[in-house]
Amino acid sequence: xxxxxxxxxxxxxxxxxxxxxxxxxxxxxxxxxxxxxxxxxxxxxxxxxxxxxxxxxxxxxxxxxxxxxxxxxxxxxxxxxxxxxxxxxxxxxxxxxxxxxxxxxxxxxxxxxxxxxxxxxxxxxxxxxxxxxxxxxxxxxxxxxxxxxxxxxxxxxxxxxxxxxxxxxxxxxxxxxxxxxxxxxxxxxxxxxxxxxxxxxxxxxxxxxxxxxxxxxxxxxxxxxxxxxxxxxxxxxxxxxxxxxxxxxxxxxxxxxxxxxxxxxx
Numbered sequence: 638x639x640x641x642x643x644x645x646x647x648x649x650x651x652x653x654x655x656x657x658x659x660x661x662x663x664x665x666x667x668x669x670x671x672x673x674x675x676x677x678x679x680x681x682x683x684x685x686x687x688x689x690x691x692x693x694x695x696x697x698x699x700x701x702x703x704x705x706x707x708x709x710x711x712x713x714x715x716x717x718x719x720x721x722x723x724x725x726x727x728x729x730x731x732x733x734x735x736x737x738x739x740x741x742x743x744x745x746x747x748x749x750x751x752x753x754x755x756x757x758x759x760x761x762x763x764x765x766x767x768x769x770x771x772x773x774x775x776x777x778x779x780x781x782x783x784x785x786x787x788x789x790x791x792x793x794x795x796x797x798x799x800x801x802x803x804x805x806x807x808x809x810x811x812x813x814x815x816x817x818x819x820x821x822x823x824x825x826x827x828x829x830x831x832x833x834x835x836x837x838x839x840x841x842x843x844x845x846x847x848x849x850x851x852x853x854x855x856x857x858x859x860x861x862x863x864x865x866x867x868x869x870x871x872x873x874x875x876x877x878x879x880x881x882x883x884x885x886x887x888x889x890x891x892x893x894x895x896x897x898x899x900x901x902x903x
Contacts, residue, residue: 661863684739731764747809762792783852790845
């Protein structure tokens, strides 16, 4: 089973809140960044959209990942990833955590506390940043910690944008304790209580995304500017939510191409 072509997976990049492989990155690194993105997107497709046995599909993906290290994968996206794994000496562990996050999605419908949700993000979001750092050849602990903040912040932004979509999948990524605190009883329609909850969760995301500037400075050069742009894209998405007056039910509020271009200029 080859669930998606490399081109169809790559097409998802146009829906992201940030340029996946911005021209700010050195040209030689951009194919590797696209390959890492392709894997992350493929895992989500299998966990969210695959029409057959999703657990079995994720198991097959893990076998394909192993083949990248000790054989020859058969799926197109994984064949594109193998040269990146070899050229950048990327470890298995971040890839495996991304697969595990989607296994968690098959058995966990909601999270009680922010701490519980953050542990999920350790699997669903933070590994992507660690793989990007691996492509850049920079794995210092402080950089990893800053990257984890940015990736968790980006994941939270997606949760805010995608409340209706996630609900349709039978999942809720707004912590139950926060929903109770703000009196949110319905997630399928707008309400003053939901709006206040979204505003507070957005502030949490904004605080995490603020690590992007220091991360960019520490990395330095074009790569640092490219990584900082990820965080700025997340901040631009929060601005889009604010401009939409927190209306998440009439389309997915996200930054326009013009806004992303402005983030690049900045």
